[in-house]
Amino acid sequence: MNVEQPSGDWLPARISSVARDIAARDWSDSPLGPLAGWPADLRAILATMLACPTPMYLAWGPQLISFYNDAYVPILGYRADGAVGRPFRDLWASIWDDILPLVEGCLRGESQQVVDMRLDLSRRGLPEESYWTFTYSPAFDARGRIAGLLCVTGETTDRILAERARAEADERLDLAMSSGNSVGTWDWDVIANRVTADSRFARLYGVDPALAVQGAAIEDFFGGIHPDDRHRVEAEIAEALRSVGTFASEYRLLRQDGSVSWVSAQGRCIPGPDGRCARLPGVSYDITPLKEAELQLRAAKEEREFVLDQIARQRMQTDPQEILRASSEALGKRLGVNRVGFYRLTGPQSICHQASWTDGTLPPLEGHQATDYYGSHADRERRAGRSLVFGDSRVDADGSLLPYAREGVLAGICVPLLTDGKWAAGIYLHQAAVRVWTGSEIALATEIVQQTWLAIDRAEALQSLNRRVEEQEAALAHREIVLREEFERREAAERQLRQLQKMEAVGQLTGGIAHDFNNMLAIVISGLNLTQRQLARGNADVGPFIEGALDGANRAAALTQRLLAFSRQQPLEPAVVDANALLAGLSDMLSRSLGETVVLETGLQPALWTTRVDPNQLENAIINLAVNARDAMPDGGQVALETANIRRDPHAARDLGAEPGAYVRIRVRDTGSGMTPEVLAKAFDPFFTTKPTGRGTGLGLSQVYGFIRQSGGHVSIRSQVGQGTSVDLYLPRCLDQENQASGDQADDVPTGRPDQVILVVEDEERVRAFTVAALRDLGYTVLEAASGSAALDILARRDDIALLFTDVVMPQMTGPQLIEQARRIRGDLKVVFTSGYTGESSETDERIRAGGNFLAKPFSFDQLARKIGAMLA
Numbered sequence: 001m002n003v004e005q006p007s008g009d010w011l012p013a014r015i016s017s018v019a020r021d022i023a024a025r026d027w028s029d030s031p032l033g034p035l036a037g038w039p040a041d042l043r044a045i046l047a048t049m050l051a052c053p054t055p056m057y058l059a060w061g062p063q064l065i066s067f068y069n070d071a072y073v074p075i076l077g078y079r080a081d082g083a084v085g086r087p088f089r090d091l092w093a094s095i096w097d098d099i100l101p102l103v104e105g106c107l108r109g110e111s112q113q114v115v116d117m118r119l120d121l122s123r124r125g126l127p128e129e130s131y132w133t134f135t136y137s138p139a140f141d142a143r144g145r146i147a148g149l150l151c152v153t154g155e156t157t158d159r160i161l162a163e164r165a166r167a168e169a170d171e172r173l174d175l176a177m178s179s180g181n182s183v184g185t186w187d188w189d190v191i192a193n194r195v196t197a198d199s200r201f202a203r204l205y206g207v208d209p210a211l212a213v214q215g216a217a218i219e220d221f222f223g224g225i226h227p228d229d230r231h232r233v234e235a236e237i238a239e240a241l242r243s244v245g246t247f248a249s250e251y252r253l254l255r256q257d258g259s260v261s262w263v264s265a266q267g268r269c270i271p272g273p274d275g276r277c278a279r280l281p282g283v284s285y286d287i288t289p290l291k292e293a294e295l296q297l298r299a300a301k302e303e304r305e306f307v308l309d310q311i312a313r314q315r316m317q318t319d320p321q322e323i324l325r326a327s328s329e330a331l332g333k334r335l336g337v338n339r340v341g342f343y344r345l346t347g348p349q350s351i352c353h354q355a356s357w358t359d360g361t362l363p364p365l366e367g368h369q370a371t372d373y374y375g376s377h378a379d380r381e382r383r384a385g386r387s388l389v390f391g392d393s394r395v396d397a398d399g400s401l402l403p404y405a406r407e408g409v410l411a412g413i414c415v416p417l418l419t420d421g422k423w424a425a426g427i428y429l430h431q432a433a434v435r436v437w438t439g440s441e442i443a444l445a446t447e448i449v450q451q452t453w454l455a456i457d458r459a460e461a462l463q464s465l466n467r468r469v470e471e472q473e474a475a476l477a478h479r480e481i482v483l484r485e486e487f488e489r490r491e492a493a494e495r496q497l498r499q500l501q502k503m504e505a506v507g508q509l510t511g512g513i514a515h516d517f518n519n520m521l522a523i524v525i526s527g528l529n530l531t532q533r534q535l536a537r538g539n540a541d542v543g544p545f546i547e548g549a550l551d552g553a554n555r556a557a558a559l560t561q562r563l564l565a566f567s568r569q570q571p572l573e574p575a576v577v578d579a580n581a582l583l584a585g586l587s588d589m590l591s592r593s594l595g596e597t598v599v600l601e602t603g604l605q606p607a608l609w610t611t612r613v614d615p616n617q618l619e620n621a622i623i624n625l626a627v628n629a630r631d632a633m634p635d636g637g638q639v640a641l642e643t644a645n646i647r648r649d650p651h652a653a654r655d656l657g658a659e660p661g662a663y664v665r666i667r668v669r670d671t672g673s674g675m676t677p678e679v680l681a682k683a684f685d686p687f688f689t690t691k692p693t694g695r696g697t698g699l700g701l702s703q704v705y706g707f708i709r710q711s712g713g714h715v716s717i718r719s720q721v722g723q724g725t726s727v728d729l730y731l732p733r734c735l736d737q738e739n740q741a742s743g744d745q746a747d748d749v750p751t752g753r754p755d756q757v758i759l760v761v762e763d764e765e766r767v768r769a770f771t772v773a774a775l776r777d778l779g780y781t782v783l784e785a786a787s788g789s790a791a792l793d794i795l796a797r798r799d800d801i802a803l804l805f806t807d808v809v810m811p812q813m814t815g816p817q818l819i820e821q822a823r824r825i826r827g828d829l830k831v832v833f834t835s836g837y838t839g840e841s842s843e844t845d846e847r848i849r850a851g852g853n854f855l856a857k858p859f860s861f862d863q864l865a866r867k868i869g870a871m872l873a
Contacts, residue, residue, distance in 0.1 A: 011050065414427075669726040761804065762806070836857035
């Protein structure tokens with residue numbers, strides 16, 4: 001979770017890197033919560049601690065959450081990364097058993113102080129002995145309760161180790177003096193400047209023993225001190241004389257054979273009558289073995305720190321070649337060699353040189369090389385897993401190292417690396433001069449090659465993993481594109497299937513439609529024939545016959561509009577619908593279409609509420625359900641269309657996954673074969689059908705379900721085998737009565753004026769003649785054109801045309817194309833489109849119908865008058 005943290009203005013971030021870490025961290029998931037909510041007492045303690053130069057550590061809260069200042073970071077060592085905010089116990093798990101009693105005592109209110117406590121810490125990845133003096137003090141909150149502990153600490157490791165070394169040296173001195181081994185004594189008469197010493201002391205300093213017994217000046221003994229140490233020793237003796245105190249020093253002696261030895265000298269000033277130093281007796285003993293051991297220990301420690309530093313650096317690097325290059329350079333500079341490099345075996349007899357380092361004395365080794373390039377002896381040793389070490393390749397007894405000498409390599413270390421017991425890689429250290437290699441140098445090279453190849457394996461594994469991740473990401477991206485394309489293809493296929501289903505339903509309804517349409521035409525033809533006969537006889541009472549013909553024509557027009565809406569592919573806008581009127585309009589067509597063996601019954605509730613829904617989609621849904629009901633009754637049966645006003649309380653609505661409220665219910669019920677529970681559970685699933693292949697798409701009920709849900713309603717279905725099926729469509733009640741289809745008011749027909757000029761463009765001559773006559777009858781001045789090109793000619797000649805009334809589908813130039821060119825002549829020209837069927841794409845058809853400037857054919861005189869009047873108002 002990424003939570004934006006407020007600025008910790010109270011933190012001394014300017015002077016403390018730890019404070020900056022605290023401010024940058026997201027504390028939302030920690031026991032302390034977001035930074036802004038920390039208590040004032042915790043803030044005050046933290047602000048003081050973070051600004052203090054003394055190492056300090058704070059453990060706060062029941063979990064003892066860890067905080068510390070910058071001075072404490074070196075104590076944490078490798079733990080410092082991510083240590084802020086960790087529990088005290090987790091952070092110092094390695095010494096928890098040692099400090100737990102102190103922590104518990106402090107949390108009881110007892111301040112704890114420990115002097116020179118030994119703790120074996122792992123600060124650089126390895127346990128090491130350390131000593132600490134520290135105090136644990138209770139940390140109190142604002143109400144005086146103990147909320148944690150505050151540790152103020154200091155490391156005393158160097159002092160303890162120094163005191164231990166001094167004690168050990170004193171023990172050795174006592175032992176030496178008791179055994180008389182390499183111990184010399186002296187007594188310096190400071191006033192007379194005469195040093196008398198025993199023979200052992202004289203031999204240590206290179207002075208004639210006989211002269212030492214008689215007494216010699218102090219300068220004679222200073223001559224044996226190493227030039228680099230003499231000034232310091234003289235200063236230490238001068239300080240002892242000035243303070244009349246003790247003298248203790250360790251320094252080197254340069255012997256006559258050129259060798260160097262170490263001595264430890266200790267003496268004590270004896271004051272004279274005047275209080276100043278009169279005599280300085282003391283003892284010196286040889287500590288050369290001890291110093292050599294200390295030097296070896298120091299060298300081993302430095303080598304260990306070097307190895308640990310290399311491991312840490314290698315962990316931070318992810319490029320294998322950079323790991324090899326950096327390791328080669330570090331090892332080469334550490335051991336002072338001329339060339340260091342790594343290689344891999346690329347075949348039984350071939351190696352490939354990897355990254356390397358050279359100080360310029362020897363050229364770098366690059367590319368491929370035969371495994372026996374430096375001789376068969378070197379090849380055999382490395383294949384056997386043995387390191388090859390030589391100090392002078394020119395003096396090799398059997399000449400097996402001469403290939404190195406010819407290449408200018410006089411000394412070298414070659415360490416092979418084995419994988420599964422076979423030589424796989426290695427490291428070489430080459431020197432252009434003779435050299436005697438020490439065991440520690442050989443061991444260091446061996447350890448570095450092992451650690452480096454571990455780092456290489458890790459880096460190469462990480463690179464391989466990253467490549468796989470990148471390949472998988474690329475594959476996923478490609479798969480996403482494929483899936484998207486497949487999804488788009490499926491959507492297109494589903495749209496086609498839905499349209500095919502509509503067409504299938506139209507085909508199934510064709511018989512009923514033809515029957516109804518023929519009845520309507522019969523009424524029109526009969527009425528006109530009777531009118532013609534009556535007029536021929538001179539009888540003007542033809543009103544009933546004309547009204548009958550108009551009624552038949554209007555019913556035929558309504559039927560064609562319903563069929564066009566049913567087949568249209570684009571979604572239609574919802575309107576306020578009277579479901580009773582809609583079902584009544586469908587029942588005649590359905591009663592014919594369902595067949596003679598199926599009885600259609602209606603049960604319509606009076607005073608039915610209205611609902612806002614797409615009427616054409618609702619008709620499609622009811623037709624779909626009626627056809628499904630017919631198919632479930634191959635031997636005939638009953639289909640009922642019923643309506644009711646329903647109120648859903650919260651409990652009933654919750655069971656149906658709907659909102660509580662008022663609904664209009666439309667029920668389609670049949671007495672067919674019914675469905676099993678298994679089929680019923682999948683009834684609304686897309687593409688699920690029980691019909692034979694080729695008889696259904698499986699999209700019918702799923703489309704009904706989706707349409708009703710999109711309209712804010714819900715669907716329920718009940719069915720039992722042998723007892724039929726009942727599908728209930730629940731649509732929300734609509735309280736807005738203004739847009740009802742039944743609410744059209746019979747306004748007076750608007751008329752026009754002669755100064756309002758209308759250009760009618762229609763390729764069908766009879767339709768054009770009727771339209772022109774009707775508009776002139778309304779009082780408009782009317783121009784006419786049979787094509788788009790003729791209309792453009794008229795528009796070019798006249799600028800008084802107020803409105804263009806054009807058919808959509810015309811040869812050579814369609815209505816939309818005509819308007820596009822006409823508005824280049826008259827940008828403000830008003831337009832009304834008319835068509836019985838546009839044949840355009842859904843996008844073009846939707847644009848034509850937008851804005852209310854479309855009048856569907858066939859249209860009545862009143863509909864034409866209202867549309868034109870509204871456009872010119």
